[in-house]
Amino acid sequence: MRKISQRLSGRNVLFLALLMALVGVFVVDIYRLEPLLKPLEYLYLFFALLLVFYGIYPLYVHRRLTRYYWERVKKHRLAVAGLAFIVFLVGVAIIGPFLTADPTMVNFKEKNIPPLGFSIQQSLYDVSSDKFITTEITGTAQHPLGTDDKGRDMLAMLVSGARVSLQVGLLATLIAIIIGTILGVVSAYLGGWADNALMRFTDVMMTFPFFLLLVFIIFIFGPSLAFIILAIGLTGWTGTARLVRSDALSLRTREFITAAKSLGVSDTRIVFRHLIPNVLSPVIVITTLSIPGVILAEAALSFIGLGDPTVTSWGVILQAGQRSLDTTWWVAVEPGILLFLTVLAFNFLGDGLRDAFDPRSQL
Amino acid sequence: MDGVLEVRHLKTYFFTRLGVVKAVDDVSFILRKGECLCLVGESGCGKTTAALSILRLVDSPPGRIVAGEILYQGKDLRRVSDEELRRIRGNRIAMIFQDPQSSLNPVFPVGDQISEPLRLHLKLKKGSALERSQQLMTQVGIPQAEERRRDYPHQLSGGMKQRVMIATALSCQPEVIIADEPMAALDTTIKAQILDILVTLKQSRELSLLFITHDFGIVAGIADRVAVMYGGKIVESGTREDVFDHPSHPYTLGLLNCLPKIAGQRGQLTPIPGTIPSLIEPPQGCIFHPRCERCLPVCTKEVPHEVTISGEHVVACHLYPGGGEG
Numbered sequence A: 001m002r003k004i005s006q007r008l009s010g011r012n013v014l015f016l017a018l019l020m021a022l023v024g025v026f027v028v029d030i031y032r033l034e035p036l037l038k039p040l041e042y043l044y045l046f047f048a049l050l051l052v053f054y055g056i057y058p059l060y061v062h063r064r065l066t067r068y069y070w071e072r073v074k075k076h077r078l079a080v081a082g083l084a085f086i087v088f089l090v091g092v093a094i095i096g097p098f099l100t101a102d103p104t105m106v107n108f109k110e111k112n113i114p115p116l117g118f119s120i121q122q123s124l125y126d127v128s129s130d131k132f133i134t135t136e137i138t139g140t141a142q143h144p145l146g147t148d149d150k151g152r153d154m155l156a157m158l159v160s161g162a163r164v165s166l167q168v169g170l171l172a173t174l175i176a177i178i179i180g181t182i183l184g185v186v187s188a189y190l191g192g193w194a195d196n197a198l199m200r201f202t203d204v205m206m207t208f209p210f211f212l213l214l215v216f217i218i219f220i221f222g223p224s225l226a227f228i229i230l231a232i233g234l235t236g237w238t239g240t241a242r243l244v245r246s247d248a249l250s251l252r253t254r255e256f257i258t259a260a261k262s263l264g265v266s267d268t269r270i271v272f273r274h275l276i277p278n279v280l281s282p283v284i285v286i287t288t289l290s291i292p293g294v295i296l297a298e299a300a301l302s303f304i305g306l307g308d309p310t311v312t313s314w315g316v317i318l319q320a321g322q323r324s325l326d327t328t329w330w331v332a333v334e335p336g337i338l339l340f341l342t343v344l345a346f347n348f349l350g351d352g353l354r355d356a357f358d359p360r361s362q363l
Numbered sequence B: 001m002d003g004v005l006e007v008r009h010l011k012t013y014f015f016t017r018l019g020v021v022k023a024v025d026d027v028s029f030i031l032r033k034g035e036c037l038c039l040v041g042e043s044g045c046g047k048t049t050a051a052l053s054i055l056r057l058v059d060s061p062p063g064r065i066v067a068g069e070i071l072y073q074g075k076d077l078r079r080v081s082d083e084e085l086r087r088i089r090g091n092r093i094a095m096i097f098q099d100p101q102s103s104l105n106p107v108f109p110v111g112d113q114i115s116e117p118l119r120l121h122l123k124l125k126k127g128s129a130l131e132r133s134q135q136l137m138t139q140v141g142i143p144q145a146e147e148r149r150r151d152y153p154h155q156l157s158g159g160m161k162q163r164v165m166i167a168t169a170l171s172c173q174p175e176v177i178i179a180d181e182p183m184a185a186l187d188t189t190i191k192a193q194i195l196d197i198l199v200t201l202k203q204s205r206e207l208s209l210l211f212i213t214h215d216f217g218i219v220a221g222i223a224d225r226v227a228v229m230y231g232g233k234i235v236e237s238g239t240r241e242d243v244f245d246h247p248s249h250p251y252t253l254g255l256l257n258c259l260p261k262i263a264g265q266r267g268q269l270t271p272i273p274g275t276i277p278s279l280i281e282p283p284q285g286c287i288f289h290p291r292c293e294r295c296l297p298v299c300t301k302e303v304p305h306e307v308t309i310s311g312e313h314v315v316a317c318h319l320y321p322g323g324g325e326g
Helices: A002-007 A010-030 A039-061 A063-074 A077-099 A154-190 A192-207 A210-221 A225-235 A238-252 A255-262 A267-303 A314-324 A330-357 B047-054 B082-088 B110-121 B126-139 B158-170 B188-205 B216-222 B240-245 B250-257
Strands: A119-126 A131-138 B003-016 B019-032 B036-040 B063-072 B093-096 B176-180 B208-213 B225-230 B233-239 B306-310 B313-316
Touching (some): A010 A039, A039 A063, A039 A154, A039 A225, A063 A077, A154 A192, A154 A267, A154 A314, A210 A225, A225 A267, A255 A267, A255 B093, A314 A330, B019 B063, B047 B208, B110 B158, B158 B176, B208 B216, B225 B250, B233 B250
Antiparallel strands (some): B003 B019, B003 B063
């Protein structure tokens, strides 16, 4: 035990301690009648910890470098706009659900209300007079984005949908990126038959129809959000692995790796301390560029009815709305616009980061 | 007379698609305590491969040490476990590389890189390792070490980076330093400064230095003994005086003739004709014979054996009688 703690720095020890605490609470929580948090939320907390310790903390420690890259990203207006939108969305996803109405509350008296500033003609069958009465419904400030055909508040639904979409996008991408990066770097570093075996495995995973696999997994395990995240994460690492491997291959022959070996650095340490930090800039770019893909994949799954029915993701709302696109158009259009903006924001940010990290680009 | 590091009949081959490159072919030398041994030769004669072989750093595949012994403290480094070798690397035997530009990890501040072996081998805590690395930086002549240690490699000049490399190599107070052309990428004034640092350290710490270079100016300045390599073999070795005052192998003579002389006659330099031979299919007999001005009939057929001329002065050439028997 002492030997292990000697090898780890303070940050790793603290991270492990918090992780163990989290696992402890989780284990106790399983046996409680009313669980404190859902399993997915534990996964979320785990990644939040990971992000703080290995994302935000290093950025803070290397302030000078962070500032340098921020200066470069700042020159990319669209990237900054994208980042602002993402930050806004994350804020909405985290605190929004506490401020808005219950997104699952059904109220048939207030159904099909258009967004504020719009009004629609609606023909209703009146039982007492046995006639169709055409009424005009206008948007109200109480439901600024309108309501759907069951009277649920669109704003509340979209806000809770943002949480789902971001959860799926971030978690699944993180899983995929971590697997892909480690596999790619290890494969490049080991070389020889190990490299061959790992890369052929990647090829097989790549040729496997991802969507079919997803449908299959969901068919077996049921449409739970956690499984959707795991399924997307566990299949989506192939591109990252290939890209990281090609990057690491050129790094492996660089002299600083031989120099590290000549200092007695172990293979594991070379992979994690010397190679991975050097491939991080492409990895960050791939991360931002693959998050929108994952969000869209979840939306698509929900759209074809394979999403988790217990959560209102943007895809679920979109799917519900497209049946009545000619009358209550806003139900489909609103999540559509949000999806569009989110995907665009991540892409802009990814482009900006790519330019900022590329030493050859003139900024 | 016992050496700190002794290499015996080392053979390192590269197994390429075109054939076997015998980069190091039966090389033996001794490095004694507090002594500097210079390994001299043209590019591509196997100097670097010989140096990398000592710590088993030759890329494998395609390279492999096929024979020989590398004795350090009575242990054969060819046969020790990876774990044991890791404890020697950087700790007891350290290396300085040719190109400071690419030998430092671009994403870490240099202070962290100097402290890495300290934390690895001496198990120092991060804070004290950084403190120690700052002292080391001052020692190798880096001004404002406190601020410089937070710099990334790209923020330092070539000379400063080479000093960082030296500081890293020195960090665990090794017995042996293998320096692979550490001046190749530096300009003359910096070269002199770095050379000075190394000589001082060698004397003050009884460091053994295996110095690899093609620059006879450096050899004259630093070497106690010299080994001249050609085509993967050592063709002549001896003390600095032996080699400089009585160069015996035609190749050594040729190398020395390539140097411009400050004193004496001005004239054209005499280059050695031809280029180094392919090490996949080396010439029969003496590997130098196609370029040798004094080639004898026997040179094309038989590999010359090592002949002791005087004291430690050994040469492998048919011009010296007694070569046939070895």
